[in-house]
C-alpha cells in the first residue's frame with residue numbers, strides 16, 4: 610500500500626536512505642531530497658508496517674512528464690515483489706490521478722535488481738547514459754526507463 614509519508618515516516622526513510630547498502634544504489638543527494646519541499650514522498654506499507662519509500666517529481670509540466678526516484682525497501686521486505694507492485698501502483702496513480710503522459714526513471718548500470726523491477730512493472734529500457742556518474746570508485750552508466758500512459762492502459766488489458 611502506498612500513502613503520503615508522514616513526518617515520522619520521513620525520519621525512518623531518511624535513515625533507510627543513509628543505510629550504506631541502500632545509499633550505494635541511490636543518487637548522492639537522495640537522503641537530503643527526501644525532506645525537500647518539492648519532493649512527493651510516498652511510504653510503502655506492508656501489513657500495517659512501514660517497509661520503504663518512493664518519490665516522484667513533475668519534471669516537465671507542459672509535456673506532463675514525471676520522474677520516479679529513490680525507490681527503496683527495507684532489506685527484510687525484499688524479494689516478495691513489493692517493489693514491482695509499488696512501481697505499478699505509482700505509475701497508475703500518476704497517469705490516472707495526475708494526468709501524467711510519460712513516467713521516467715533512471716537506474717545505475719550496476720543495479721540489475723532495480724532494472725528488473727522497472728522492466729517487470731512494464732517500463733521500456735529507452736537508453737543508456739554511458740559513464741555518466743562518478744560513483745563507487747568509477748564511472749557508472751545510467752539506464753533510462755520510460756512508460757507512456759497508453760502503454761499502462763494496454764498492459765492492463767493484456768494482464769486481465
Ligand SMILES: CC(C)(COP(=O)(O)OP(=O)(O)OC[C@H]1O[C@@H](n2cnc3c(N)ncnc32)[C@H](O)[C@@H]1OP(=O)(O)O)[C@@H](O)C(=O)NCCC(=O)NCCS
Nearest residue numbers: 631634680681682687688689690692716721722723725726
Ligand atoms: C530495488 C529494490 C527496491 C527492489 O526490491 P526487491 O524486493 O529487492 O525486488 P525483488 O527481490 O522482487 O526483485 C525484483 C526482480 O529483480 C530480480 N533480481 C534480483 N537480484 C537481481 C540481480 N542482481 N540482477 C538482476 N535481477 C535481479 C529478481 O529475481 C526479481 O525479478 P523476478 O520478479 O522476475 O524474479 C530493493 O532491492 C532495494 O531497496 N534496493 C536498494 C535501493 C535501490 O537499489 N533502489 C533503486 C534505485 S533506482
